[in-house]
Structure formats: structure tokens, C-alpha cells
Amino acid sequence: xxxxxxxxxxxxxxxxxxxxxxxxxxxxxxxxxxxxxxxxxxxxxxxxxxxxxxxxxxxxxxxxxxxxxxxxxxxxxxxxxxxxxxxxxxxxxxxxxxxxxxxxxxxxxxxxxxxxxxxxxxxxxxxxxxxxxxxxxxxxxxxxxxxxxxxxxxxxxxxxxxxxxxxxxxxxxxxxxxxxxxxxxxxxxxxxxxxxxxxxxxxxxxxxxxxxxxxxxxxxxxxxxxxxxxxxxxxxxxxxxxxxxxxxxxxxxxxxxxxxxxxxxxxxxxxxxxxxxxxxxxxxxxxxxx
DNA sequence: CCACGGCCTGATTC
DNA sequence: AGAATCAGGCCGT
Numbered sequence: 001x002x003x004x005x006x007x008x009x010x011x012x013x014x015x016x017x018x019x020x021x022x023x024x025x026x027x028x029x030x031x032x033x034x035x036x037x038x039x040x041x042x043x044x045x046x047x048x049x050x051x052x053x054x055x056x057x058x059x060x061x062x063x064x065x066x067x068x069x070x071x072x073x074x075x076x077x078x079x080x081x082x083x084x085x086x087x088x089x090x091x092x093x094x095x096x097x098x099x100x101x102x103x104x105x106x107x108x109x110x111x112x113x114x115x116x117x118x119x120x121x122x123x124x125x126x127x128x129x130x131x132x133x134x135x136x137x138x139x140x141x142x143x144x145x146x147x148x149x150x151x152x153x154x155x156x157x158x159x160x161x162x163x164x165x166x167x168x169x170x171x172x173x174x175x176x177x178x179x180x181x182x183x184x185x186x187x188x189x190x191x192x193x194x195x196x197x198x199x200x201x202x203x204x205x206x207x208x209x210x211x212x213x214x215x216x217x218x219x220x221x222x223x224x225x226x227x228x229x230x231x232x233x234x235x236x237x238x239x240x241x242x243x244x245x246x247x248x249x250x251x252x253x254x255x256x257x258x259x260x261x262x263x264x265x266x267x268x269x270x271x272x273x274x275x276x277x278x279x280x281x282x283x284x285x286x287x288x289x290x
Numbered sequence: 291c292c293a294c295g296g297c298c299t300g301a302t303t304c
Numbered sequence: 305a306g307a308a309t310c311a312g313g314c315c316g317t
Contacts, residue, residue, distance in 0.1 A: 021312065116313035122300065123312085168298025173314085211314050232312035250292070251313090274312075 005050040006062045009071055011097030014046060017069070020275060022101055022221045024111050024124045025131075025148075037061070037068045039104065039147045041140035056140045070099050082262045082269040087242050091276035098271060101221055105188045106181060107148045108222035109207070112214040113173050122166060129165035130154070130174075154178035173209025180206060192223040199225065212255065220267040229258035229266040238277035 008014075018026040018033050026035035032045030032052070040057035044065065051069075055061035066072070075097070083089045114126050127148070134149035134157050149157075155178040162171040180186045186206040191199045196219060203215035210218075216230035231239075231254045239254050240246060249257070262269040 112312085115311095117297080117311060118299085118313090119301085119311045125300095163298085166299070169296095169314095170298075209314065213313060217312085230312080233310095234312065252291085278312085 004053060004062050005047065006053045006065045006069075007071055008046070008051040008069075009075070009097075011075070012051075012069070012071070012099065013095060013097035014044070014051075016095060016097075016275065017099045017101065018044075020098070020271075021120050022217075022271070023103060024120065024127050036145075036148065038064050039107075040064075041138050041145040041147075043141065054141070056138065068102055070102050073099060075099070078265045078268050081265050082272075084261060088262075088269055088272065091272040094279075095272050095275050098275065100226070100268060100271060102224060103222040104148075105192060105218060105222040106151060109177060109181075109188070109203075109210070109214075109218050110148075110154070110174055112217040112221075113177055113207070113209045114167060114170050115217075116170060116209065116211075116214065118170075126166045130162070130167075133157070133161055133165060151178050151181040155182035170209060173207070177207045177209065196225045196227050199223070200228065212251065216255070216267075220270070226265050226267045227259060227263070229255050229262070229270050231255045231258065231270075232274070234274050234278045235270055238273045241277075242273075 014033065018035065019028075023035070026033050029043060030045070032043055034041070034043050036042060037055060038057055040055055042053065042055040042057065042061070042065065045052040051065070053061050053065045055065070057064055079092050083092060110130075111123065111127055115123050131146035131148050134153045135146040138145045138147050154175065157175060157178070159171055159175060162175060165171070167174060181188065191202050194202060199219055200212060200215045203210050203218060204212060213230050213232055216228040219225035219228040220230060231251050235258070236249065236251065236254050239258065240249050243257070258270060259266050
């Protein structure tokens with residue numbers, strides 16, 4: 001087991017990043033967090049001069065953690081790029097150091113398929129149950145952990161077993177998605193290489209239960225497509241209230257607006273809007289309206 | 291292209 | 305207490 005110090009840029013909002021709803025399998029543990037990096041159990045603990053990484057991963061756990069946490073993102077440059085107005089700049093100020101993660105596409109696809117019309121605690125419980133029921137056990141720090149199951153393992157899962165994971169109607173979506181990936185009918189790696197709009201269309205086309213929002217989350221949180229702009233209820237509200245004076249917007253129009261307005265790093269803007277609106281944002285001061 | 295109802299289910303609100 | 309409503313949507317009509 002490796003144990004060493006990773007570099008962590010000065011403002012890195014670790015808790016908001018790990019627990020804020022882009023990943024679902026991290027929990028607080030003492031002064032740090034326990035979860036998975038590259039499907040290996042890991043513990044991350046803020047320490048003087050960096051981040052203590054403990055992991056059962058093969059290879060270089062520190063490098064894996066740094067890649068997963070996207071520590072080399074240049075947030076200053078990104079903030080300048082998306083900081084188009086006082087409203088988004090206020091959100092950036094409130095959530096300084098919030099990062100996007102670079103997660104595994106397969107797990108992210110299943111996680112956000114499970115997320116539809118649900119909520120973070122329930123999604124976390126579902127994914128934990130899926131891992132316990134269908135994933136490989138892994139020993140780490142004297143505890144018993146369960147890796148996220150492979151596509152093959154989930155493709156072979158019985159529907160009743162999946163339903164016991166609090167998945168409801170999403171269970172059949174998850175199994176059919178696993179079947180398509182396991183059978184090699186869809187290549188997530190190939191999709192990750194496509195331009196964003198094309199990749200999003202390919203995901204929606206390929207998988208039952210994957211619509212534009214879920215696809216955008218997969219692109220943003222696991223495929224490095226920072227120009228994806230997932231529109232969920234919170235982002236929809238924030239854009240409607242803060243940029244359109246409360247006017248109702250279709251999902252499609254909201255997404256198109258976000259991509260055009262924020263540009264290359266629209267996905268980062270989305271994260272900040274999401275956190276700001278979900279945590280406390282209400283009606284905007286009139287001066288922010290257009 | 292858009293609007294609407296239905297869908298599993300647990301927590302919260304009324 | 306039991307009924308609505310909501311929750312990081314998607315699908316079919």
C-alpha cells in the first residue's frame with residue numbers, strides 16, 4: 001500500500017469537490033475522505049504541504065490522485081474565461097477552489113443513470129449497494145471495501161437484485177446500459193474522443209435512460225469535455241432566475257445558452273452555478289438581470 | 291420542436 | 305396520521 005504526499009494547489013475545496021454531487025462514493029473519515037480512485041480504495045487527508053494519499057492502487061497512487069483531482073487545472077485562467085458577469089463571479093468567490101473531477105466513464109455513466117429524479121444521499125446508497133452486491137471485494141486499512149462492478153458483472157445481474165439497490169425504474173436502464181457496454185456495441189473510449197456535441201448525441205442514442213443531462217454529466221465528469229453544460233433542476237433555476245428574469249426556459253434552450261455564454265469552460269461555470277443556487281441562491285439583485 | 295403525464299421510492303411537508 | 309410533493313430526468317404520446 002502506498003502512502004505519500006500529493007501536490008494540492010492553494011485553493012482546493014476538497015470537501016465541496018468530493019461530496020458536492022459529481023461523485024457519489026466519497027465519505028468523510030476523520031480529517032479526510034474515503035473513496036475510490038481508479039477503482040482502488042483510497043483515503044485522502046489534507047496535510048501540511050499537500051494531500052496525504054493512502055491507496056491500494058497499483059502503480060503511482062499520487063499520480064493517480066492528482067489526475068483524478070485535476071490538480072493541474074489552471075483555475076485562475078478558467079475563472080477569467082467564465083467570469084462573464086457579476087453573478088457568476090460571485091459564485092466563483094463563494095466556491096473558490098471547487099474543481100471538476102476526472103472519474104471513470106463507465107462508473108460515471110451508471111451513477112448518473114441512477115441519478116435521474118433522485119437525490120444525492122439516495123444515489124450514494126444505490127451505488128454502494130450495487131458495489132456490495134456485484135463488485136469485487138477489496139481489503140484496505142483493515143476494512144472490507146467493494147469495487148464498482150465491471151460492465152460484465154452488471155450485465156449479468158438479475159433485475160430483482162438490481163431493484164433491491166433502491167434503483168426503482170432505473171434498474172432496467174442500468175442493466176441494458178451494462179449489456180451494451182459489455183457486449184462492446186458501444187465504445188466509451190471512442191465516444192470520449194469525439195467532439196462534445198457529437199459525443200453527447202452518441203451517448204443519448206446508445207443508452208436507454210441516458211438523456212442530454214446524464215450524457216453531459218458523463219462528458220464533463222469523466223471525459224474531460226469542459227464545454228459540456230449539464231442542465232439539471234438547479235442549473236435550470238439559476239439560469240432562469242439570474243439571467244432571464246424568471247422566464248421559463250426549455251432544457252434545450254438553457255443548455256444552448258450556457259454553452260454559448262460561458263464558452264470553452266462552460267462546465268466549470270455550471271458547477272459554480274449549481275453549488276451557488278443549491279446552497280443559498282434565491283432571487284437575484286435586479287442589476288444582474290439582462 | 292415542445293408540452294405533458296407516468297415512473298420507483300424515500301424524505302419532507304402539509 | 306395519511307396524502308401530496310419533491311428529488312441533480314427520461315421516455316412515450
